[in-house]
Amino acid sequence: MSNARSMTTWLRLIALALVALVALACGGGGTATAPAQQQPAQQPAQQQPAQQAPAAKGPVEIRVAWWGSQDRHDRTIKAIELFMKKNPDIKVTYEFAVWDDYWTKMTTQAAGNSLPDVMQQDYAYIDEWFKRGLLAPLDDYVSSGAINLKDASEEFYKGGRVQGKLVAINLGSNSPSFGLDVDAFKKAGIAIPSDNWTWPEFEKIATDLHTKLGIWGFGHDLANDQMWKSIYFSAGEWAYTDDGKKIGYASDKILVDYLNMILRLQKAGVTPSRAEAQATYVGKPVEQLAIVTGKSAMDFFHSNQIIAVWKAAGENRNIKMVALPRQPGGKSANYIKPSQFFSVTSQSKQKEAAAKFIDFITNDVEANEILAAERGVPISSKVRDALKPKLGKAQVEMFDYVDRVAKDVQPIKPPDPAGHTDIVKNIWGPQVVDQVLFEKTTPEKAAALLRDEATKILAK
């Protein structure tokens, strides 16, 4: 009997504690009621931005979040300060992180219904995030002129459409590239390769650079998962099928050949050993690439990242970008991609102000002078024209590179399937690249394992 009684006491206590908790949760900050995942995924379009109250009398507060390097943080914060000066009725708070941490943070906030008003988005994620009801469609703001896209051609922002809705505004266009230290090439007496160079040509040039200069011909990142896609892209295939349900290439041979090439380069000391890469370079921001300190003559990065790379390397250096090498006789391994977007989240309570901020970043010339096209070539032609006479060396190279490769690129493939992160983090990195480059397995076995494991993940 006493047990029964103490049981009821406990139950009452638990109930009491729960009530207290709920009261606390509701009282604190007045967060919205429905958790993100309960919103009907099929009807994100029905959240009507028009119903938002017009900007309140007091200062409105919005929160902006992005990922990136230190250079981007500095520039974005300055642009935000300018925005607040020009819009005294809107207060902007912000948070930033590097890529991995950013998505950890955002996903957690999405679950906790506390997403920022404006979040930076990526081509790989907008599809899933919109379908889960986390992004607000922006078409109404565009038609009302709140977000002015009149100076941007459709080509530049259509990448932000999901299911016919514009859910993300492209902040700049980019393309993957190999960055070359021009001075090192001159010193070694090697001609700068053309944009249609091939992998065998690459291997020879990298090796020559190493033997003539004693530095690495290429940095640590030849085994980036982007390369896995690119080597097949050049051969007219892709890592995944268009529906993202299977591996998209028929034969492992291209991958096996590629891994063998990396092994040769690593053994000859043309690239850092995998141990050196793991100890010093993997997972670090682009400011810490080997080319920055002059330890390598070439490195891999996306075209917009040249702004940060060159800044870290120093103004007196000379860096040039060329397209990714092709398969002999193959097509271009490049595509033009929206490098990143700004989206208004569906959890935002200040969608008007958030839209205003995105419009400012897209169209304000002064802001873009601060941002300096570090997120890629801006989509507004007015902004581009205004920037051109004021461009630094790095921006000139970036504009020039994107213009040049755009003439020969292949159209971009669909966004990565949902299992892509799992495949890269748990299979490609640790079980393919590491195992091969530490010589614990053969490229043939690793490529077969990648196919098996990725097929399993994609089938889910």
Added chain:
Amino acid sequence: MASAGRPAVSQAPVVGTGTIGQRRGFRHDNLTGYLFIAPWLIGFFAFTLIPMIASLYFSFTEYSVLSSPRWIGLDNFVRMFTQDARYWNSVRATFTYVFTAVPLRLIFALAVAMLLNTKHRGVSLYRAAYYAPSIVGGSVAVAVMWRQIFGTEGVVNAVTHVFGIPSVTWLGDPATAIWTLVTLAVWQFGSPMLIFLAGLKQIPQELYEAAAMDGATPWSRFTSITLPMLSPVIFFNLVMQIISGFMVFTQAFIVTGGAPLDTTLFYALYLYRRAFETFQMGYASAMAWVMLLVIAFFTAIVFKSSSYWVFYDNKEGE
């Protein structure tokens, strides 16, 4: 814990047949007590019990945070034990760490505690100096510093270079990476050292004096007096260190990131990666529950074995 229930049992008939008024009085008394511990209770429910129950449920689901959990029964556990090569890498790394770092740290802590237990001028200064590393020990800053020290162009390589030893990629070489973390663990010996020091001070000096009279060597004084008298403290330290050893995270997260070849992919780090990088919360929850069982198992072994080697001064006190 169990003894607290006994008086209640004997009172049970009384309470059961008592009047309503009596019951109210009883509850009122308790309520005051519960109110006093309410802050703790709320914290316990909000941050421990409810999350634990949620995690137990999630461990049987597939849950990607952005979508609702989907019940999949034992699939997570099956996948963990039979299909995930990295899982076993993480188990191997964690066991290697626990079975080397924990004993080494305890031995080192005891040695330093004994040094600091001697009567010398300025010994309290040394005590403070040696304890300092563990105050900052768990912090990110120390891990970042460790990264610099063992980096390819770090202090260690600079020193060995002077002696003509070629530089080693300590953090990138599968043969050395985990040992940099074990070294870090041993270096953070401060808190067990402090507990040892307190224990050493409790040992009556007469025992040593009597032994010295009988001509006992320093070694036999150590094995026959210090170790047995200190065994309850060793026991406590061992249990605490085993538990924290299995949960090691920060060091690997910052210094090596689990690389190379998963040799430093500690269990907690892998769990974190699954939970927050690939957002497989269900799988990560399942991993957490397995870890709980493993830690409970090893703690139980230490407890069971304690009757053979832990010596309590006053046996009747048990």
